[in-house]
Amino acid sequence: MIEHLPVLTIAVPLIAAPLCVFLLNRTLVYLFALAVCWATFGMSILLLDQVLESGPISYELGSWPAPYGIEYVVDYFSAFVMLFVSGIGAVVLTYAPQSLNDEINPSKHYMVYPMYLLCMTGLLGICITGDLFNVFVFLEISSLSSYALISLGRSRRAPLAAFQYLVMGTIGATFLLIGIGLLYQLTGTLNMADMAMQLADDHDSRTTLVAFAFMTVGLSIKMAVFPLHTWLPNAYTFAPSVVTGFIAATATKVSVYAFIRIVFGIFTPQFAFDEHALDTFLVVFSLIGIFVASVAAIYQGNLKRMLAYSSIAQVGYMLLGVSMHNLDGLTGGIVHMFNHAIIKGGLFLVVGCFALRLQSVRLEDLSGAAKTMPLTALAWVLGGLGLIGVPLTAGFISKWLLLTAALENGYYLVAALMLASSLLAVVYVWRVVEILYFSEPSEAAKSAREAPWSMLLPTYALILAILVFGVWTTYSAGLASEAASSLLGGTP
Amino acid sequence: MDIDMVLGLYNYWIVIVLMMTGFYIVIARGNLIKTVIGLNVFQISVFLLYITMGRVDGGTAPILHETASADQAYSNPLPSVLILTAIVVGVATTALALALIVRIREDYGTIEEDEILILDRES
Numbered sequence: 001m002i003e004h005l006p007v008l009t010i011a012v013p014l015i016a017a018p019l020c021v022f023l024l025n026r027t028l029v030y031l032f033a034l035a036v037c038w039a040t041f042g043m044s045i046l047l048l049d050q051v052l053e054s055g056p057i058s059y060e061l062g063s064w065p066a067p068y069g070i071e072y073v074v075d076y077f078s079a080f081v082m083l084f085v086s087g088i089g090a091v092v093l094t095y096a097p098q099s100l101n102d103e104i105n106p107s108k109h110y111m112v113y114p115m116y117l118l119c120m121t122g123l124l125g126i127c128i129t130g131d132l133f134n135v136f137v138f139l140e141i142s143s144l145s146s147y148a149l150i151s152l153g154r155s156r157r158a159p160l161a162a163f164q165y166l167v168m169g170t171i172g173a174t175f176l177l178i179g180i181g182l183l184y185q186l187t188g189t190l191n192m193a194d195m196a197m198q199l200a201d202d203h204d205s206r207t208t209l210v211a212f213a214f215m216t217v218g219l220s221i222k223m224a225v226f227p228l229h230t231w232l233p234n235a236y237t238f239a240p241s242v243v244t245g246f247i248a249a250t251a252t253k254v255s256v257y258a259f260i261r262i263v264f265g266i267f268t269p270q271f272a273f274d275e276h277a278l279d280t281f282l283v284v285f286s287l288i289g290i291f292v293a294s295v296a297a298i299y300q301g302n303l304k305r306m307l308a309y310s311s312i313a314q315v316g317y318m319l320l321g322v323s324m325h326n327l328d329g330l331t332g333g334i335v336h337m338f339n340h341a342i343i344k345g346g347l348f349l350v351v352g353c354f355a356l357r358l359q360s361v362r363l364e365d366l367s368g369a370a371k372t373m374p375l376t377a378l379a380w381v382l383g384g385l386g387l388i389g390v391p392l393t394a395g396f397i398s399k400w401l402l403l404t405a406a407l408e409n410g411y412y413l414v415a416a417l418m419l420a421s422s423l424l425a426v427v428y429v430w431r432v433v434e435i436l437y438f439s440e441p442s443e444a445a446k447s448a449r450e451a452p453w454s455m456l457l458p459t460y461a462l463i464l465a466i467l468v469f470g471v472w473t474t475y476s477a478g479l480a481s482e483a484a485s486s487l488l489g490g491t492p
Numbered sequence: 493m494d495i496d497m498v499l500g501l502y503n504y505w506i507v508i509v510l511m512m513t514g515f516y517i518v519i520a521r522g523n524l525i526k527t528v529i530g531l532n533v534f535q536i537s538v539f540l541l542y543i544t545m546g547r548v549d550g551g552t553a554p555i556l557h558e559t560a561s562a563d564q565a566y567s568n569p570l571p572s573v574l575i576l577t578a579i580v581v582g583v584a585t586t587a588l589a590l591a592l593i594v595r596i597r598e599d600y601g602t603i604e605e606d607e608i609l610i611l612d613r614e615s
Contacts, residue, residue, distance in 0.1 A: 156599035163592045
């Protein structure tokens with residue numbers, strides 16, 4: 001049983017998803033999906049434990065040996081990303097029922113949970129697979145289900161936002177498919193490790209370069225790198241709160257994971273950074289993205305849209321880390337995936353609590369809500385501190401590593417700009433704090449009650465994780481640095 | 493570039509023309525249904541790219557049987573298999589996109605993107 005763990009982590013939620021549809025009772029479906037999510041989280045922990053104990057696991061699907069069959073590879077990096085994706089999936093689903101009751105017609109709930117499970121399956125699949133075509137298939141599984149989930153939002157603009165995301169997302173995925181096709185044409189294999197070996201002496205061919213370009217642009221759309229981020233603000237704003245919480249915390253990070261895998265695992269950093277200056281482009285676009293999105297976040301009147309813009313900025317930090325391509329930088333980028341996942345997940349859950357009690361996430365309706373919803377408001381403050389990167393929060397760890405890496409490479413300007421951009425985060429986080437604590441309560445806020453415990457507890461689980469992982473970094477920065485050093489070929 | 497190269501690679505030329513046509517429709521459209529059509533053309537060009545690369549000159553379908561000679565060439569079946577998966581993905585995407593368009597039309601009464609944006613600004 002234990003040796004089949006890699007495939008079970010994917011197969012259990014994948015098979016559970018259609019079964020959900022047959023359980024017509026809403027509560028039953030929810031309990032079933034919840035059990036599956038926590039079981040998946042448990043299996044991810046076991047996988048990580050196994051990797052820590054005995055090194056990377058390679059699993060041959062159907063016992064067909066790689067590179068002919070499909071191979072699942074669990075190493076530090078994939079186990080780490082799977083752990084937080086499934087963990088956040090489980091926590092957000094625990095939080096979900098009341099928020100969904102409020103925002104989605106109860107008769108449709110039995111369809112929400114299967115799509116949620118499918119989305120999680122897709123994201124986990126991208127992490128675990130060692131086969132490039134599989135990456136495309138899992139990417140589409142997660143994307144298709146997230147389009148459907150986003151379209152369930154209350155506003156009539158939700159289907160349009162989902163449609164715009166679908167168009168952009170499909171173009172991105174098709175670009176990835178073109179890149180995979182060209183690489184297959186060149187190497188005759190789809191196994192990522194095998195492909196890297198075949199490509200090692202074929203870096204000069206134009207086909208490699210074109211494939212590289214298509215895959216980079218395709219994944220950039222999925223990662224929401226400036227200027228390809230246009231789908232993200234609307235999608236996050238109009239989706240139901242629970243869906244935004246899950247997708248914002250995981251989807252873009254898993255795309256960053258796929259990008260890192262492809263750059264470091266297939267093309268090698270020498271090809272991408274030394275021969276083709278991808279690092280310069282990444283640094284420039286990341287920095288522009290950080291500043292443009294952070295400034296845009298300051299001017300938003302809608303809390304969800306503000307956090308959405310902030311997400312675009314945070315992806316910039318992850319890519320900055322990748323583009324440094326030294327150990328500290330890559331560690332910083334990877335650990336920021338984790339830290340930002342818990343921070344942004346936590347903050348979106350806070351927003352969901354406000355949406356439930358105030359029936360609005362516009363800033364003017366939030367004013368004075370700290371008086372009637374003190375715990376929810378406190379969660380915002382703590383999460384906001386993490387987003388800014390204040391010491392003793394998780395956000396600080398990743399920003400510190402990124403800063404060290406920038407100084408190590410002699411990118412003083414980049415380091416200075418990163419510090420300056422953190423000040424922009426202070427502005428938009430503080431704006432909300434001020435409205436929550438220091439303005440006259442709005443009508444909605446006066447009559448509001450504290451959010452229910454069933455929602456506060458999962459929210460605080462993520463918010464407290466921000467504080468815990470700001471101090472205790474064995475399993476965040478420690479694992480990320482293992483992952484980074486193995487990606488860089490074991491030579492720190 | 494001589495004539496042989498142009499004719500010899502004619503599958504690839506078709507792929508590129510289709511790809512750019514589809515991509516242009518997606519970018520330049522105003523009507524949501526046309527976007528979906530453009531998206532389909534774009535995806536289908538990639539299917540053709542895969543099918544083309546699997547084809548071997550003089551190759552047959554890769555089925556072993558007694559009458560086949562030892563030096564019989566076979567086409568690579570793997571790209572076709574991959575594309576079967578991609579076609580399924582494409583069908584799912586189209587179905588979902590059309591379902592979304594139905595809902596957009598119910599809510600806005602139009603499927604022209606500029607009219608929808610005007611309605612959004614007014615509300």
